[in-house]
Structures are given as structure tokens and as C-alpha cells.
Amino acid sequence: MKLGSYLKDRVPAYIMEALATIIVVVFLVAFRIQSQIIVLVLIVEFIAWISTELWEWSRKRKFYAELETKLEELERKYLVMEVMEEPDFLEGKLLYAALKETDKSMAEAVSEEHRQNKEFREFIELWVHEVKLPLSSLRLMCHNHPGMEEKFLMQIKRIEDYVDNVLYYARSDSSEQDYVIKEVSLHKIASAVIMRNREVLQLIDAELHIKDLDLTVLTDGKWLEYILNQLLSNTLKYKDENRGLKIEIHAEDHEQSSALVFHDNGRGIPSSDLPYIFEKSFTGTNGRTISGSTGMGLYIVKQMCNRLGADIVCTSVEQEFTEFKITFPKHDFLKMQ
Secondary structure (H helix, E strand, C coil): CCHHHHHHHCHHHHHHHHHHHHHHHHHHHHCCCCHHHHHHHHHHHHHHHHHHHHHHHHHHHHHHHHHHHHHHHCCCHHHHHHHCCCCCCHHHHHHHHHHHHHHHHHHHHHHHHHHHHHHHHHHHHHHHHHHHHHHHHHHHHHCCCCCCHHHHHHHHHHHHHHHHHHHHHHHHCCHHHCCCCEEEEHHHHHHHHHHHCHHHHHHCCCEEEEECCCCEEEECHHHHHHHHHHHHHHHHHCCCCCCCCEEEEEEEECCCEEEEEEEECCCCCCCCCHHHCCCCCCCHHHHHHCCCCCCCHHHHHHHHHHHHCCEEEEEEECCCEEEEEEEEECCHHHCCC
């Protein structure tokens, strides 16, 4: 609280005090009080007034300056009263009590919201595990219907991907507690994703080219596997029906970073859609031609990359190719000991 602002706020009180002083002086003169005594009274009154104002400004300034500082430092600003001491002036006490009650109410509301979110995530995780049982049964059953196997497996794969999206999206807000940054082999991650999708890739006779993956990056393997699996799922969903699917996965090693590149010869993405593909619920031109597209997959991928400290970019030419590049910075201090 600046002194100028404090004085400006006190102007009405100063005007009233000045008028009262003038009236007192008039009465003193009317009663023929000596001028020396009048001057002495005015000096004493002025000193007392100045001292009182400086004292009031000083203690209020201390409280409000501390309040402003704490608000700037705190991430959860509604907890500011938890780190403040109660002031010794009435206005401050009233403000302190009001904010204390407000903080208590807000803390209770936030706690309840966290509890409900936790219950929701637990329910989603339980549901995901339960729904995977009938999916596994369907995968076994489809082998008993020759000729329909490809269609069955493609639909089961889509359902599994949607289930994973639900699970990872439910966990995304608390993902910081669920990942461990360490050295991860890109070849191991790519192999795991390919093995997971091997049946579908074999049925559609996809051509795979995997090379130069003998690199390790600092990231979380589980989340990176999900990201790569989502890119592969998009490729399978938007493959060009008029030509065989070709997929290339390779790595690039640079001085300050390493990159995982995923390239396919699918439908490609229209240039008008490219700036928006990582936005939540954006389906784009291709998404409107595929029933069931949600626009959530790439959104979750982008969020996960941000949390992992990686960068993902996409380049594409319609009816020719789509390429995603995930770049990992080389920072040794990220490595978990």
C-alpha cells in the first residue's frame, strides 16, 4: 500500500479535521487566548495527527504488502490465509476473518471435487478392466468365423483403442504421479506396439519398414507406447483403400535431441485441417467420413507429449502421406537415479 494512495483515501477525514481545527481556533481567538498558546496547541495537534497517521499507515502497509506478496507466491491462492498472521487493526481483523472463512469453504469444495474425481477415475479403470474380458472373448470367437476374421479384428481393435483412450484420458490429469522418466529403448517400444497390432497388420498385409531405432530417450515407456499405438491406430483407421498400407518408423539422432518418426502412405490430412488436429474433439474432413471418430486420440497424444517434455509435429500431403515426429530433448537431469 503506497503512502500516496493511503493519503488520497483519507482526504475526507482530513477535510473534516481541518474544519474542526479552524472552529477551535476561532473559539480560542474569541475567548482572547494568547496567540502563543494557540500556536502551541496547533503544533501539538499537528504532531499528534502526523504520528497517528504514520502509525496507522505503517501497520496497514505491512499487512497488505505481506498479503500481496503471499498471493503472488502461492499457486493455490485460496489458501493465502493459511500463511498469514492475523493483523492488529480492526479492518484487517474483519478482512482476515472473512477470508479465513472463504478459504475454509473453498478448501472443502476443492477436497470434495478431488474426492469425486478420484472415485470417477477408479470407476473408469474398473470398467476398462471389466470390458476387456468380453473383448478378449470376442477375439477368440472371431477365429471360428473364417472369412470374417479381418472385419471382426478391425472392429475389436477399434473398440480396444477407444477403451484405452477413455482410460488414459481419465488418468491424464494425474499423470504426473503415474510416470517415471528413465532411459527407454525406441526399438523396444516400437516392437511392443507392432506385436500388439500384429494380427490386424498381417490381415491387411501392411508393409512395415523399421530402421535406425537403436536409440534410447528419456521418457516414460508406458505413455510413449500409448502415443505410438495411437498413431498406428489412426493409420489403420484412415488407410487408403485403393493401395496397400506402408508404414515406416525410424529415429533421428541430433546433438540436442532425438526424434521418433512415424510415416505412412494413408489418405493424408488436408492442409486446412493440419493446424487443428491436436485440438480437443476435432475430427476434420477425414473424421467426418469415418463413423465413430471422436477427435480425442491426437488431443490426448499432444497432452501426453507436453507432460513428458516432448514435442510432436505433423506434416502431411493429402492422398500421399502423413508423418508425425516426436522430439525428445537430451537432458541428463531428467534421468531418474
